[in-house]
Amino acid sequence: MKVIFDGDELAARAGERLLDVARRNGLPLEGTCNGDLACATCHVIVDADWFAKLPAAREEEEDMLDLVADARRTSRLACQIVLTPEFDKLSVSLP
Structure with missing residues (x-):
């Protein structure tokens, strides 16, 4: 599966936290x-189309x-978003 950070597609695995994907790819999320x-310090902006699909x-x-x-x-x-197959191509940006 993939997640999209600021337009860049990054490989991700189901069960992985969005924070871990960002760290593995050298993104500036502490x-x-x-x-x-x-x-x-792992604040992200979720694309509006995806926001309602995430658990509250x-x-x-x-x-x-x-x-x-x-x-x-x-x-x-990002530490609170656990990726599932339903979130393939989840799009977020850094503030």
């Missing part, structure tokens, strides 16, 4: 807390996104 929902963000993720200065309606944390 993920400082490694997915423990203690930061928002948990309250803890929403709390972290409240701290992001450039958050948008379709903002998510």
